[in-house]
Amino acid sequence: MQISPKYNHIEIEKKWYSYWMKNELFKSIPDDKEPFTIVIPPPNVTGLLHMGHMLNNTLQDILVRRARMLGKNACWVPGTDHASIATEAKVVENLKKRELVKTIFLEMNF
Template identity: 65%
Template structure:
């Protein structure tokens, strides 16, 4: 067998990454080993990886792989965030390109467009992380607006409200004149 004079990642990386995924080498199930978990601070559904993501995810991947080599039950949980304000801006711009104003839509109609945007663009960053060889437990991928997490957020907010730790009132923190909303 002759070795190539130059390393060609396409000949090697995809094959081995698929082998790792097929053999569930990044999967984690509770057992007697010391647990070690990292949850990706979820990137939003509006864009692609940038240098900040890369630095953060590289460090996380190093820590998770080290924990695995130390025999810990390492779990790196991937996910994405709805980035509501940023997503709204992207959807409003897309609709404007189609001649549709947000104010002409009902809340449900606008949410339909927002979910379509999320389904189309929401997985880009996670696909990029896979391409880079990130050792996440991909079966645990979550989205901050999925049913389970949304229910948890509502439960926590109601609990905090009932304990008097947060309140609801007419307050304006910041006004966005383009989106016409209080932030």
């Protein structure tokens, strides 16, 4: 097997998404198995990404996979801060540093 020197995310994601859909891996059927849940704070832009982010996500992945291997119902759905509250707070903080108020910023950009 030869590994391509350049990662083609479009090709890889298409392949695996098709596999997941074909095998109904997004399908959930309620049963009597013990549920396993994990609390995940949503990632946001309160700072630059660092190794701690990777470690946190890796540990969550390991715990959920282990629970699944033990026969528990476990679903891990990492995501992002869709409400953008932390993002907005960071933008406002940076605006204040530049002595811009939110209304002027919105007029300039939208």
